[in-house]
């Protein structure tokens with residue numbers, strides 16, 4: 346809990362969208378169970394298996410609340426706190442169910458997906474583009490951090506890191522993977538990341554905006570929580586003229602399972618619209634001009650070579666903006 350304690354002053358209460366006056370009540374450290382209490386309005390959030398759920402009552406996991414009811418109802422009552430009455434947010438819950446299942450799928454899990462040589466080659470390109478290793482010190486929020494892939498592959502170890510994701514099961518994987526780092530992981534919603542303004546040097550959304558029901562709100566929230574001069578770094582599907590053949594091939598030989606959000610493909614123009622009213626500067630690059638199925642299944646070096654060669658070729662003949670993926674930096678001015 347030491348990591349969480351360090352960050353209490355920057356947390357917002359997701360129900361009120363106000364800075365909270367948070368403290369931690371110990372329940373059962375062996376199970377990693379605690380309460381995160383906001384004394385301003387006697388609101389509380391469960392911390393289970395050492396993972397805080399800083400979510401609105403529309404998104405809290407019923408299973409977590411059941412667990413707390415079963416083991417700690419008296420303790421919670423003695424503190425003068427009440428159990429929240431759950432509401433629902435259907436779209437968000439469907440996304441969560443998709444990724445909870447994907448994280449544990451025996452046939453093809455998210456871990457199998459991200460370890461395809463194709464993705465390792467893409468991530469190496471993106472790592473170079475973000476260039477976070479050049480930072481002396483920075484505070485990074487990985488929004489939709491999933492199983493920890495983007496933390497491990499893009500964020501240097503000397504950074505202060507918080508990762509939030511709507512899926513507890515993805516976070517459980519991330520927790521194992523990032524044990525060596527100081528990352529704080531929380532169940533949290535990308536629509537309103539629960540942090541005060543002017544907090545982070547960088548926010549990362551890697552394959553996340555395309556899943557969301559309201560990416561405009563997410564970008565507006567990111568703009569608030571970034572420091573001036575900070576940047577939103579992202580990787581998404583690009584709005585490309587090659588999208589249709591990519592999608593048709595993937596429907597026959599599927600190598601990923603996506604649950605599309607409101608706007609599943611993006612472009613600099615769309616980013617500008619999501620950031621309407623914000624003083625920003627956008628830089629972007631597209632990549633991947635061959636279908637992922639054409640990359641080696643088990644040789645990372647060949648996948649990297651093929652990616653570099655094919656990208657250079659298509660860009661040299663005038664298709665610079667038409668790669669299947671887009672990676673971007675939106676800087677807050």
Ligand SMILES: C[S@@+](CC[C@H](N)C(=O)[O-])C[C@H]1O[C@@H](n2cnc3c(N)ncnc32)[C@H](O)[C@@H]1O
Pocket residue numbers: 437440441444445459488489490491492493494495509510511512515533534535536550551552553556557
């Ligand atoms: C395609 S995965 C990307 C994971 C990771 N960033 C990566 O690069 O591998 C999308 C992630 O977004 C998360 N997600 C979807 N909707 C979300 C929301 N409303 N708030 C936070 N995370 C969300 C999913 O649970 C999932 O882990």
